[in-house]
Amino acid sequence: MKRESNNIYVAGIGASAGGVEALQALFKRMPQNAGIAYIVVQHLSPDYKSYMKTLLQRCTEMPIIQAEDGMEVEADTVYLNSPGYNLEMEGNVFKNTPMDAEQIVQHPIDTLFRSIASSCGKNAIGIILSGCGSDGSLGIRAIKEEGGMVMAQDAITAQFGSMPRSSIATGSVDYILSPEKMGQTLLAYIKHPYIQGHRLLEEVTKDKNAMNMFTEVLRILKEHTGVDFSYYKETTILRRLERRVSINRCKSVNEYYKILTESEDERNTLFKEMLIGVTSFFRDKEAFSSLEHHVIPNLDYTRPQIRVWSCACSTGEEVYSTAILLSEYIEKNRLNCSYKIFATDVDPVAVEIA
Structure with a gap:
C-alpha cells in the first residue's frame, strides 16, 4: 500500500566501498528540515562493528538512528541498516529480515529501494554513492516505475565507481552529481510546483x-x-x-x-x-489465472510446437510468467510438445534487459 498521502519523502541511500567519505560529503550539505527521511544502507559483514553513526553525526544535526523492526519512519531523520539484515519499508514502518547466509551475493540496496518504491510511490528517492558491483541498479528502476526520482554519484568523484556507473547505465538516473551538490538539487526538486501537487x-x-x-x-x-x-x-x-x-x-x-x-x-x-512501465512476475493476477485455467489447457497440444507472441513485453517479467505456466502444464500432463515465445517492445533497453 502506497503512503504518498503522508507527504513524507523517503530517500534510500546506497553506499559500499568508499561510501563513508561520500556519505559525509552528502550530509554536510543536506537540508536539515526538508521533510525527508534518509535511509542509509551499506554492505556490512554480519560481525562488523559500525561507527557510521558517530562519523555522520559530525556532519548533520539530524538524529541518526539504527533502524529497528516495527519502527515508524519519520521525516528529517537519518536511519542506518544493521549488519546481517535486509532493511525494508512496509507502509510507513521498518522491517528487518535476516540475510540468507547461504546466498553468496547480497543485494540489500536493491531490496530497500524496491520496498521504498512500493511504499512511497512518487515520494520515493534513490541515491547511489561510491561502491563496487551493481547493487541498486534494479532497485532504482522500481523507483522510476513508480514516478520517484534517482540520483547517482558522478563516478569521477567516487573512490569506487562501478556501483554508480552500473546505475547510470540503466538509463534510470535523473541526476549525476558529486555528493556535495546533491542536497540543494534534491531540495529544488521536491519544492517544484509540479512535485508539490500543482x-x-x-x-x-x-x-x-x-x-x-x-x-x-x-x-x-x-x-x-x-x-x-x-x-x-x-x-x-x-x-x-x-x-x-x-x-x-x-x-x-x-x-x-x-x-x-x-x-x-x-x-x-x-x-x-x-x-517506463510498471511490471512484475504474475502482476495481473486475474489475467494470469484466466491464462492458467482457461487458455493454456485448451491449446492444441497435438502440434509439435506452441507459439506465443507477447506484445509490449517491457523487461520480460510477464513473458517469463507465461513460460512458467506453460512449462508447468506441459510437464504435469506429460505432453510431447515444445513452445516458443516471441517477445517484442518498442523500448530497446527494456528488451535488452528481458
Missing part, C-alpha cells in the same frame, strides 16, 4: 498556450522517435512530462519545450520515460 493537466485544460505546447511536445516526440503518443492515456503522459519539467527545473511547459527542441539527449530521455 497539476499540468489543469494548465493544459485552462490555458490554450499550454495545450499548444503539450501538442508540440507530442509532435516532436513523434518526429524524433516515430511513436505517436497522442493515442496514449493523457494523464499518464502528463505525469511523465511533469517529471521532466521538474527535473529540468523549468517554470513552465514553454520553458521545457525550448530545452526539448535544442537537446537530443532530453528528447531521448523523455521518450524513455514515456515507455
Whole structure:
C-alpha cells in the first residue's frame, strides 16, 4: 500500500566501498528540515562493528538512528541498516529480515529501494554513492516505475565507481552529481510546483498556450522517435512530462519545450520515460489465472510446437510468467510438445534487459 498521502519523502541511500567519505560529503550539505527521511544502507559483514553513526553525526544535526523492526519512519531523520539484515519499508514502518547466509551475493540496496518504491510511490528517492558491483541498479528502476526520482554519484568523484556507473547505465538516473551538490538539487526538486501537487493537466485544460505546447511536445516526440503518443492515456503522459519539467527545473511547459527542441539527449530521455512501465512476475493476477485455467489447457497440444507472441513485453517479467505456466502444464500432463515465445517492445533497453 502506497503512503504518498503522508507527504513524507523517503530517500534510500546506497553506499559500499568508499561510501563513508561520500556519505559525509552528502550530509554536510543536506537540508536539515526538508521533510525527508534518509535511509542509509551499506554492505556490512554480519560481525562488523559500525561507527557510521558517530562519523555522520559530525556532519548533520539530524538524529541518526539504527533502524529497528516495527519502527515508524519519520521525516528529517537519518536511519542506518544493521549488519546481517535486509532493511525494508512496509507502509510507513521498518522491517528487518535476516540475510540468507547461504546466498553468496547480497543485494540489500536493491531490496530497500524496491520496498521504498512500493511504499512511497512518487515520494520515493534513490541515491547511489561510491561502491563496487551493481547493487541498486534494479532497485532504482522500481523507483522510476513508480514516478520517484534517482540520483547517482558522478563516478569521477567516487573512490569506487562501478556501483554508480552500473546505475547510470540503466538509463534510470535523473541526476549525476558529486555528493556535495546533491542536497540543494534534491531540495529544488521536491519544492517544484509540479512535485508539490500543482497539476499540468489543469494548465493544459485552462490555458490554450499550454495545450499548444503539450501538442508540440507530442509532435516532436513523434518526429524524433516515430511513436505517436497522442493515442496514449493523457494523464499518464502528463505525469511523465511533469517529471521532466521538474527535473529540468523549468517554470513552465514553454520553458521545457525550448530545452526539448535544442537537446537530443532530453528528447531521448523523455521518450524513455514515456515507455517506463510498471511490471512484475504474475502482476495481473486475474489475467494470469484466466491464462492458467482457461487458455493454456485448451491449446492444441497435438502440434509439435506452441507459439506465443507477447506484445509490449517491457523487461520480460510477464513473458517469463507465461513460460512458467506453460512449462508447468506441459510437464504435469506429460505432453510431447515444445513452445516458443516471441517477445517484442518498442523500448530497446527494456528488451535488452528481458
